[in-house]
Amino acid sequence: MQKITRTTTSSSSTLKDGVSTQTTHVETTTTFKPIPATKTQESPLGSSVKETKQPAVSSVPASKNKTPMKFTDANFPLGEDGRTYHVGTKLGETANKIITVGDPARAELIAKHLDADVVPIKVQSKRGYLTITGAYKGTRVSIVAIGMGMSMMDFFVREVRAVVEGPMDIIRFGSCGSISDHIKVGTMAVASEGSISVTRNFDFFTGADATEPYLISQRVEADADLSASLVQKLNEFVGSGKVSTGLNVTADSFYCSQARKDVRFPDANSDLLASVHARYPSAVTLEMESFMLLHLAKCSGRTAPGNGATVEPELSIRAAATTMIFADRLGGAFITPEQVEELEVSAGKACLEALVSTA
Incomplete structure (x- = not known):
């Protein structure tokens, strides 16, 4: 592992009792390659x-x-x-x-x-x-x-x-809940439109002056080529009638941030899914990992924060995500063990095919 240290120096002057004093500020940033x-x-x-x-x-x-x-x-x-x-x-x-x-x-x-x-x-x-x-x-x-x-x-x-x-290619193959009427348990979804995050606003519950119980992020994109390859291979190995696309929602909790009800805690999440759909009508899946993968993939190798920053090619990451629909969060249905086993085998092979076939 190589350690790369970048040092930035700046100076400022102050006047005290008629004497000018020069102060030097040194900021050191260490990264690894x-x-x-x-x-x-x-x-x-x-x-x-x-x-x-x-x-x-x-x-x-x-x-x-x-x-x-x-x-x-x-x-x-x-x-x-x-x-x-x-x-x-x-x-x-x-x-x-x-x-x-x-x-x-x-x-x-x-x-x-x-x-x-x-x-x-x-x-x-x-x-x-x-x-x-x-x-x-x-x-x-x-x-x-x-x-x-x-x-x-x-x-x-x-x-x-x-x-x-x-450069790296990463595909997430996980499980999720459906928050869409047309995506059913036992099928697959690809986050072709990327992902957003929903996180608990802690200050709303134990702080002061916070007005929203949950924070909904802006969208982060998935890699278009890797996502397209995933859709193609899943249609081939799982079945064309069992593959949907749309926007993923990633929560920081299995319970409160996914709008599950728990009478032991005042989670203030009764309107959470409605708020998500009001801002992002194409949101179709809800889980706990994909946003962080796609977010870090976009950040890896950037010389600075922001979409306009250049990316060091050797540190670039392309990422995509697909999930098995385990739960129908709107209707209440849950997947069977037999359906899980079937999807893990067929979709797992599709993910491998997508991974090695994407140039």
């Missing part, structure tokens, strides 16, 4: 796998280490061998093309589609992340289970970006 790969090393998955300049690695999971790992640098903790603090991977253990899921069992199920002649690398971290890296149709891919919520997605995107060299 992946260690350059050694070009002479072959892929850890074999010479027939399409590689993205990753060095050779051991296949021993991080959790197998007997000695507790010593971490350095409180700003961005890394182990002595370069492993990240939460995801637990180091340079070479994660591919540039990734499918991220919540459930580790779903990651293992999707991994059954990987090329049989390539032995996968598996890394299980102490923080609950599971990374499986192998190949699909000769292209190196990773499947990473991250658990639930925007914080877990934040850990994942930032720490994987820190140990992967070059």
Whole structure:
């Protein structure tokens, strides 16, 4: 891991008791970039796998280490061998093309589609992340289970970006609730219009002078090419009558910010879904991760905040999201275990196809 430090210096003058005093202000910003790969090393998955300049690695999971790992640098903790603090991977253990899921069992199920002649690398971290890296149709891919919520997605995107060299493609394959009359349980939805976030406004409940109980963000876009590929492959493998598109809504809570009722807490969310639809009529799905993925993908490698900032190509991320409809939040229906198993198999393969076919 390379540490890059940028220092900005500015000066100001003050006049006190007739004496001019000069003050110098120094602001230091530290960023991290992946260690350059050694070009002479072959892929850890074999010479027939399409590689993205990753060095050779051991296949021993991080959790197998007997000695507790010593971490350095409180700003961005890394182990002595370069492993990240939460995801637990180091340079070479994660591919540039990734499918991220919540459930580790779903990651293992999707991994059954990987090329049989390539032995996968598996890394299980102490923080609950599971990374499986192998190949699909000769292209190196990773499947990473991250658990639930925007914080877990934040850990994942930032720490994987820190140990992967070059541009990345990430597809989220998760589950959600439908907040649309025409999207039913047991089908798939692609966030082709991107995502918005809904977060609890804490000051409304325990502070003062706040007028809105929930904060609704502006829209962040998904990658158009990756989303189009997802729609095409899902139609092919799941069925054209079972794939919808629209705007995703990502909440910071399973309960209050998703308008669920809990008599033990005054959540003030009776009108929340109506407020979302009033501002964004095309909102169709509700879950807890996609916005953070798409948001960080747009921010990765930018030289400054804002849409007009330039992006460093080697740090760019393209991201898209698709979800299984587990719950009908308007009608109350819930998916069956049989429907889940069928979708995980067919949609999982569609995600792999979309990932490796998008140039």
